[in-house]
Amino acid sequence: MTRIPHDTPGEPNPLRVLTPERLRCRTSMKWRTYPEDVLPLWVAEMDVPLAPAVVRAVTEALDLGDTGYPAGTAYAEALAAFAAERWDWPGLAVERTAIVPDVMLGVVEMLKLVTGPGDPVIVNPPVYPPFYQFVEHLGRRVVEAPLGPGWRLDPDVLERAFADAVAGGRRAAFLLCSPHNPTGTVHTAEELAAVAALADRYGVRVVADEIHAPLVAPGVRFTPYLAVPGGESGLSLMSASKAWNLAGLKAALAIAGPASAADLARLPEEVSHGPSHVGVLAHTAALRDGTGWLDALLAGLEDNRHLLTALLAEHLPAVRLHPAEATYLAWLDCRALGLGDDPAQVFLDRGRVALNSGLPFGTGGAGHARLNLATSPEVLEEGVGRMAAASA
Template sequence: MAIFDVPLSELQQRTSMKWRRFGADILPAWVAEMDCRPAPAVRDALFEAIETGDTGYPEGDVYQRAYADFAARRWNWQFDPADAVIVPDVMQGAARVAELLTAPDSHIVVNNPVYNCFYGYLPWVGRNVLEVPLTADHELDLDALEDAFAGRLGPKPQGYLLCNPHNPTGTQFTAAELGRVAELADTYDVTVISDEIHAPLMAADSGFVPYLSLPGTENAVTVTSASKAWNLAGLKAALAIGGSRSAEALRTLPDEVTHSASHLGLISHAVALTKAEDWLDQVIGEIESNRHLLARLLAERAPQLRYHPGPATYLAWVDCSALGVTNPAAVFRTRGKVALSPGAIFGSGAGQHVRVNVATSPEILTEVVERMVRAIE
């Protein structure tokens, strides 16, 4: 059975953000929630915890060890679980690591268009965002990064919040690109924080490169989680993993950070990583199929909308500039009754795009496109 084979009538009973932000007449394809039921192993572990009353405070390193084993199997990346600390979720972790390793009011580089929460959480901890756009092909602009790191594009930054793999474009960065980033970070004394929350959604043979697996990343930190790949965002738990020199600093994060994850979150994430890998592989295959379905449907039904599937994430970055409207997402929502993420929230120059969540059934994805088409006819 397909993992995304969940009827719309059942999905509409959900009370999470995706299904409650807009009215009942709006079909949601925006926020990063997948339209699936939990992996059976995760469901069973949560049932057992509830049945036995195992709902107290978290303890131990089961999550760290589970992620280390998963990373070794999937990407041949070896790290010491002792170099990872629990954080509540990836964005809180990234923000608190930035707060720990950079100075107040300093600047942090991001590659726009990029996950919209980067623009909220960094100022939340008193850091400023310095944009260095991706290239037109959604690749890292290494020359521009060097100019930024050197202080030639504005204030010299102390940090770089990397999105690897990239949300919303779906780009998978190469070892050569990331290796050059490490060289530049070392040369210009910039601390790299790599958000790798979408990494488990990369196929095992995809060639995904964990940033900390590269030489020269000893001062960097990766923040990651099982939440996106197994649809566990409501079960809070994430990891901040330090390079060989930054790991000691991570251990000084305050208790309000390292003790704020959910015990049920830790249980579910660890079980997902250790007992639900086959389920994940099926999800990856269904997402890949849906990316191509979206590309085909748009080419057939709305060729003025440009979409080139990237290899990463279940989020599609669609160029709507040919429509000539200020806010394409608003047009799709008001005229087509379909909610997509507006490009403007992902940084400068992105206002003519929308982000579409393809982690749903082919039938619902087809209806998403039909509503988009109705909106622009």
């Protein structure tokens, strides 16, 4: 029998607080998309209560009727302090930030600033499916530069993609996912510096989605793209939404490097009307006062990574699990199970457990599935058991 880990000393593990019965009272996408007999281990929502600091901030705002339009720089100041403490990055300049509704809408706005209709946007598949959807809806053209061995950036593949993208004098952007979703790869400072050098050589603008930055595993170092040599012309999007489970409280920050400040200054003023004022208050409180809760979450996620490895070895040894360095997502190579290109559909139909299909993640996604391990150990154990039964 696989051992279920206990809470670590200090704050309680947020993943071990809510019961399945309590979670099924939620009305969000994770819990209402499928029938009640389906165990949801898919979309990026965590099975946790909110950090007390966030609850206090939102409750106080509602008590005051403080539900107007967002104002001020408190969110950016909180993120700058968090970045200096957690990532040893004192270079996040509040004056080079702007609030945006969320990270993906912020990505769209940044791409509008540095590309035009029909221009190419390079991505590293397998990658977060909305990269394809939002880029194409924007009228840009997705160009794939697949990750290399070990799901790491491949500089040769990236250089070819950059060269092809700018051929004929076109503008181009590289939409960097850092840390990477779904693989959990954390790009090293050296890898990011190589990206910056290539981007400078070919005139490609880098827009970095760094939403998972607070969710790096113990002992792994996250390097912001704007902190590497040559990254000064980049644009970054950050948010507290993934790390503190705040997707329903919309707010994110666009951050410009020193050489891209003029680009960010061209952001239309009306974009700042999109974020929720209550969302901004919640994200600010999370970054400023919710770090103890985050540390307890990170410890619980690390326990769950080890637990998932053990469960798969015991019940589904043919499944290959890429060891994630960040996020609360697990990228499962299920090709050896013989379930076809979409094993998630088989797990759903036969085992009544919902994972994300690998197919929408682009090249490299066939035969894979993405599992959300931000849940209780008991639910994780049940989920793997259902997967094993479905593949038998």
